[in-house]
Amino acid sequence: MASSSQNNKKYDAFVSFRGEDTRDNFTSHLCSAMCRQNIQTFIDDQLNRGDEISESLVNVIEASAISVIVFSEGYASSRSCLDELVKILECKKEYAQIVIPVCYRVDPSDVRNQTGSFGDSFSKLEERLKENTEKLRSWRKALKEAASLSGFLSLNIRRESEFINEVVNDILKRLDEVFRPRDNKNKLVGVESKVEEIESILGVESKDVYSLGIWGIGGIGKTTIARAIFDKISGDFEGSCFLENHKNVMPFIDLIFRRLSRMKVLIVFDDVTCFSQLQSLIGSLDWLTPVSRIIITTRNKQVLRNWGVRKIYEMKALEYHHAIELLSRHAFKQNHPDVGYVELSSKVMKYAQGVPLALKVLGCFLYEREKEVWESAIDKLQRILLPSIFEVLKISYDSLDDKEKNIFLDVACFFQGEDVDPIMKFFNASGFYPEIGMSVLVDKSLIAIDSYNKITMHDLLQELGKEIVRQxxxxxxxxxxxxxxxxxxxxxxxxxxxxxxxxxxxxxxxxxxxxxxxxxxxxxxxxxxxxxxxxxxxxxxxxxxxxxxxxxxxxxxxxxxxxxPLKSLPSNLSAEKLMLLEVPDSDIEQLWDCVKHYRKLNQIIPAACNKLIAKTPNPMLMPRLNKLVLLNLRGSKSLKRLPSGIFNLEFLTKHNLSGCSKLKRLPEISSGNISWLFLRETAIEELPSSIERLHRLGYLDLLDCKRLKSLPRSLWMLKSLGVLNLSGCSNLQRLPECLAQFSLPIILNLAKTNIERIPKSISQLLMLRYLLLSYSESLQSSPKPPFRARGPLALQPFSGIVKDTLRIQHTGHTLAVRWQEIWSDFPLEKIHVVLAGNEIPKWFKFQSVGSFITLEMPSDFFHYSRVQGIAFSAILAFSNRHVDCGRWFSFSFELKVKTTKDCGPHDTQLFESRANYIELDHLHLGHYLLCEEDFNGFWKCNCIPEAVQFNVFPSLECECCGVKKCGIYFASQILRTQ
Structure with a gap:
């Protein structure tokens, strides 16, 4: 097909019509409506007198982006109309011109077949030109082809004005598609899927005015998305308006809205900072015509709440593949980094954190720079925020009051990633009113509270806070x-x-x-x-x-x-002001006498104070400690006992006694609000039966309590318990028979215990999520997982991970046999097993050296194969640096796919697990079952697996673990066993 530059077209639309039928009625109204919408329209009235019509028409039709054909009863009686039609269809074929047929009071089938009154007109012309068979044949063919195109039929719409509006709106939409840039270099990155998502929200079946808020930090792309949506859908509305500079618009606002008040409109209010601004701009929504749409972009979520928007869309950072493309477009003028710049680009990506503004600014700054300049710039960015990024982000900071600014700066400089509760108390003690201040910062996207109750802040915002202090x-x-x-x-x-x-x-x-x-x-x-x-x-x-x-x-x-370093606390610590004390691994000898005056203390952490005298606090002191939230005595090896009322303190929620190696027993418990209790590496021999009174206990850590022999039956009455860690309790030989009381999802770690048998009642533990059995060499029978196929209980699937269950040198036969045993005992959604060895089993169809596997799959893979699951294997190797990384590492694999449909990105991390660092190479083996949601998502978008990426974390901070080999097997025959 030949191409033609649509942007060079002289006319938006050419209208072909039979003058005697429609010139003074339908066609004149249609052309007037098109002109009102600034559609540059040609009708034959505009031909200069004396021009040869046939030659002029050729030029005009070729110079038009769209041709509108108005088929009326007498259209086929005109030779010139039919010649126009033939030329229009030639332009459609040769130049991809858009053709819109409009059947005005005629049936498309009559046009297609030259029947009815329309056919009578053609018959009269045919009679006059019966000897010109070639011309007649070309006209018939053109009529048939044109009438078969998608178009408009006036017989279906009662009012002519509505009919004309439909035609004009369609022309506007087609023109938008024609003149939309197709150059890949100008295509917005990471925008399309977001636009489609927001467009689907705006397209709800509502006859009322519908308002949508787009919310996020500065530079995240709110305006870009709003503009992209506006450009795409504004043609669907009778009127539209994109308001950016509100201050300059205010003098004309009455005029603008008076014009729009009688129309179905789309209005975008960009970068609204406060509720009063919206009130001044638009007042109420009462004056708007139903089915109108309002889009508001803002950094302040409270503005949207006050306005009462129907839906708030939070703008998130760009995904990695979009972010690297955006950076590359500005830094390398292509969609990917240059050879030799991949690692440097990754460092810049880590700094920018997916914020489009930062990626663009940094990309432009680094364009055509040598590697040494990149390295220097990256080092500089660790301490100084680029001015152009700083000014954009600082707008949100400037809108805060003094107390909110102090909270923001403290979080940026000191509290990123910290637990919210003690920090709230610190802010309260500082007079910052954090209940309202923190909520304001959350609403303005300056901070967030994650699912672990930690304060989080985008890295660029943290740099903003630090730069403000530096200045x-x-x-x-x-x-x-x-x-x-x-x-x-x-x-x-x-x-x-x-x-x-x-x-x-x-x-x-x-x-x-x-x-x-x-x-x-x-x-x-x-x-x-x-x-x-x-x-x-x-x-x-x-x-x-x-x-x-x-x-x-x-x-x-x-x-x-x-x-x-001192034996006592500073003598002039204020008893009225100190509220958190942490002195781990210190030389303090006396603790209880030191703290008795500090009435506002809510955390005491003298962890690992080896010189701490094992002195039980005076009972009279306990009321003074009633504000304690956290007590950390970790590593106090001389501590032998605790005061009897320590668990009864009203606000004490976290108690850490780990490493108190002489602590043999806990006091009896009458009440308490403890939610976290750490007893690892203590000399505890048994737990008091009164532990059942800790109704809020959610985390109980008994790691390496080697003297622990049994657990009280009352332990299973703790319905809030979510994690029970018994790993390393080598004297523990059995569990209580009744295990079915838990009501929350639970992780049960029985690794390195001496347990011989798992109680049958574990099959009733419907909320069991993870069961860890590493190094459990005494285990004689495998437990059966919960039975999941009974009524509403099946809504909570068992997604446990079995780790390190097998530690054997495996041959192919042994592995196959043992794997079958595991599968029959554990029909789980996820399994992760660690085996000694350094070879991938041969039955893994796809294998590769390293952490990446390229796949060659048929295009109909998910359409004709019901893939039940994916088996994986990987050989992990460890360096002697793993001791610096902690005891655990995270292991995952990601399925990368391409799609023949425009469904957005479908790359999916299917599996993630944690495991211990091990000195030797080991084979990590397991599977992931595809649920219906997973499979349907791949199926609907006709996804084709392209590759699998295995990941080990931490990888950037500590290069102590790597993937030597990996393998993947797609199982389509495995059936889900309930």
Whole structure:
């Protein structure tokens, strides 16, 4: 097909019609309506007098983007009309011209077959030209072809005005498609799927005015999406308006809305900052015609709530493949990084975190730069936010009041990823009214609270907060908050602290030893937050001091000092202000007497204080500790017993006794609100039966309690229990018979125990999610998982993961036999087994060296094969650096697909698990069953598997584990066993 530049067309539309039939009625009304919509329309009235019509028509038709053919009763009686029709269809074939047939008071079948009154007109012409058979044949063919195209039939619509509106709206939509850029370089990245999602929301079957809010941080792409939607669907409305600069628009707002008030309209209000702005712009929705649509973009979610929008759409960061494409378009002028720049691009991606603004700015900044410049820029970005990004993000910060700004800066500098509850108490103690302040920050997308109750903040927003503090002064001692180790070292080593400093947070693993002057903190009278910690696995205190000079610490509310070097707390800590105390691995000898005056304390963490004297606190002290939320005595190896009322403290929810190796028993419990209880590596021999009174206990950790012999039956009465860790309880030989009481999803870890038999009642544990049996060498019979095919109980599937169940050197036969045993015993949605070995079993059809497998699959793979599941295998190798990464790593695989339909991205992480680091190479083997939702999603979009990617995390921070080989097998014969 030949191509033609549609953007060079002289006319939007050419109208072919029989003048005697419709010139003074239908066609004149149609052309007037088209002109009102600024559609450049040609009708033959515009031909210059004396022009040869046939030649002029050829030029006009070829110069039009769309041809509209008005078939009327007498159309086929005109030779010129039929010649126009033939030329129009030639342009359709040769130039892909759009043709819209309009049947005005005639039936399309009569046009197609030249029958009825329409056929009578053609017969008269045919009689006159009966000898010109070739011409007649071409006309018949053209009539048949044109009448078969999708078009409009006036007989189906009673009112002519409605009929004309339908035709004009269709022309507008077709023109939008014609002139929409097709150049891939101009195509917006990652927008199409979002536009379709929002478009489907706006297309709800509602006859009322429908309003939609688009909400997200600055630079996330709200305006881009709103503009893309507006450009795509505005043609469906009688009137439309995209309002960006509200201040400049205000003088004309009455005129604009008076024009729109009688129409079905689409209005976009971009970057609305407050509710009053909307009230000034639009007032109420009463004046709008039904079926109108309103789109509002904002950084403030509360604006949308106050306005009462029907739906709030949260703008998320770009997915990785879209983000790398957007960065590459600006940095390399192509859709992917240049060879040699992939790793550098990944580092930039990590910084930008999928924010389109950052990706564009950074891409333009790094365009045609050498690798050395990239490296330098990446290092610089760790400390300085680029001005263009800073100014956009700062708009949200500037809208906050002073207390909200303080909360934002504290989170950015100190509390990213911290538990919300103690931080809320700290903000309360600071007079910041966090209940309202935090909600404002959430509504403005400046912070979020995740499912683990942690405060989270986008990396760019965190950099914004730090940059705001940096701009307070060029000298760190004159800033309100210090977090960078170099700045803190400078202030502490040279004792240059000032009254400007309110908070210090130092990671001591990043510095050499610092000798503090006893008067260091007397120069910081406004200090309220002090945290000296170590992110290293084997951390140590680097801040040494012989004594503390008074006054100092008088305003401190939050004190965390890892390895605190003195035997007692600072003498002038304010009893009325201190509310959180953490001194892990310190030299403190007396604790209870130290804290008796601190009535606002809600956390005490003297963890791993080996010199802590094992002295039971005076019972009279207990009421003074009633505000405690967290008590961390981890590693206090001299501690032998606890006060009798310690579990009864009203607000105590977390109690950590891990590593208290001389603690043999717990006191009796009469009540309590403990939700987390850590008893790992203690000398506990049995739990009190009164533990059932801890009704809110959700996490019980008994890891490596090697003296634990039995569990009380009352333990299974804890209906809130979600995690029970008995791993390493090598003296534990049996479980109580009754295991069916849990009402929440539960993880049960029985690894490295001496349990010989799992009670049959485990089959009644309908909420069991994970069952871990690593190294359980005494286990004589495998437990049966919950039976899932009974009524409403089947709504909660068992998705457990069995880890390290088998640790054998395997041959192909042995592996097949043992695998069959596992499958018959555990018909689970997920299984993960670890075996000693370094070869992928031969029956895995697709195998590869490394972590990536390329697949060659038929295009109808999901259409004609009901894939039941995917079996996987991978050989993981470990370096001796794995000790720095902790005990666990995360293992997952992702299925990458392509699709022949426009359904958006369907790449899916199908499996994720955690496992221990192991010295030798091991085979990780398992399967994932595709549920109906998974399969239907792949089937509907005609997905074709292209590749499988195996991932191990952490991989960027700690390169201690890698995938040597991997294999995949698609199982279409495995049947789900209920």
């Amino acid at each position: 307070e002064s060029i000298n760190p001692e004159n800033r309100s908050r210090l977090w960078h180790h170099e700045d803190i070292c400078e202030v502490l080593m040279y004792n240059t602290g000032t009254k400007k400093i309110e908070g210090i947070c130092l990671d001591m693993s990043k510095v050499k030893e610092i000798r503090l002057n006893p008067s260091t903190f007397t120069k910081m009278p406004k200090l309220i937050f002090l945290k000296f910690y170590s992110s290293s696995f084997n951390g140590e205190n680097k801040c040494k001091i012989s004594y503390l000079q008074d006054p100092g610490f008088g305003e401190v509310k939050y004190l965390h000092w890892y390895g605190y």
